[in-house]
Amino acid sequence: MKETAGNLKKGNYIRYRNDIWQISNTNFSFQGRGLANIKLKLKDVIGEKTIELSIKSGQELEVVDVRLIKMTYLYQDKDSLYFMDDNYEQYSLGKRNIGNFFHFLIEGEKYLIVLNENKALNIKQPEKVILLVTEAHSAVKGDTTGSAKKLVTTQTGYKVLVPLFIKNGDSVSINPDSGEYIERKNS
Secondary structure, eight states: OEEEGGGOOTTOEEEETTEEEEEEEEEEEOOSSSSOEEEEEEEESSSSOEEEEEEETTOEEEEOOOEEEEEEEEEEOSSEEEEEOTTOOEEEEEHHHHGGGGGGOOTTOEEEEEEETTEEEEEOOOSOEEEEEEEOOOOOTTOOSTTOEEEEEETTSOEEEEETTOOTTOEEEEETTTTEEEEEOOO
């Protein structure tokens, strides 16, 4: 389905140069005469490439029909991640499609998977993930030179710098984009 560039929004999926891209940012610029210029920041759903595209607001682009399906994460191998929907259909997704987000996947948890024509393209990443701390060394009293942080290991094996008060068994919230600690999340 074709859509004018002026109607596209962040999060839409489009076909550009025979690849599927997600719009990660839109910026309108109007000089007072003629059509507005639109700068689109596009992220490749199959890899980690990003490009910027400047076009007129009246230009048409093909919008790709995608579905978001909640699926259970099963396991991973060297290059792929495997998910299963509620109908027991299994889908594979290349690790390179989701970047470093695979470090935060927990087996048995549900995630939103982006599908196009029954093929898994990507994963809809949440703004934060909550992981259990499985290995944290005790802070040494008076060890506050510098940033006063320590390195801990989470249930997925991901290592993150956290404040000194975090201990084994704590749950921590992490920003998956930056990989940085946000806050402690204990119940």
